[in-house]
Amino acid sequence: MADQDTQDSRLGFAVGENHISFEVDETVYPLEAVYGASYLFLEKCFVYLSRPRAAAVDVRLTAREAATPADLDALAGEFANELLSQATRLRLSQASARIREYYTAAALRAAAAAPSVDELLAELEAEELLEDPLEIMVPWEEKHGAQQNESDPKKDPE
């Protein structure tokens, strides 16, 4: 898929018929960032990557419909922006990896130190919450039945 009849675009990309290509320096933009940006553009256009030399990736974007050089220029510009965004996100992710590991470890330690259900039940029993000083758990009949029978002789005349 060699470029034929290309010319430089406004932003310095090589424009051909319905396609535009440009070189990405892998020392500036890691391959993961190129993949990330390419993945997002797969629905928008056709993406083809090639390796012109070591540590360089040639990105070729082909429009799905007929496109003017200005359209292609805009497409490549969008891709370059996305590439920068992906590279920045990747660098931030790498830079904060230690902090994320620390927080994950702290959360796991806290989870391990948390009491189990059995421990919580044992704690409840120890607090003697099952004691019933107000006799809430005593059935009504048991508590008042005898008194009512004594004070209401009509119900049981015998």
Place this chain on the structure above:
Amino acid sequence: MAEQVTFDRSLYLPEAVDAAAAAYAEHAKIEVTPAGDSVVVALSVIGEHDPQTVTNAFCNHVLYETIARMRQAAE
């Protein structure tokens, strides 16, 4: 006439090329040839589809398969 595309092994996974070739078997006669640091694919489009469009779509599929497999491996 067959369209020829070269996929560099440092950018595309050979198994992704094979997967895309299997997916496009209905649309084109595809010949995959390993060649050193790359994999060369020759596509002869079946039917009345535009050969350039099928080739471009095939390239997209290979890239998609490569990225998906790499992300899966990284998890």
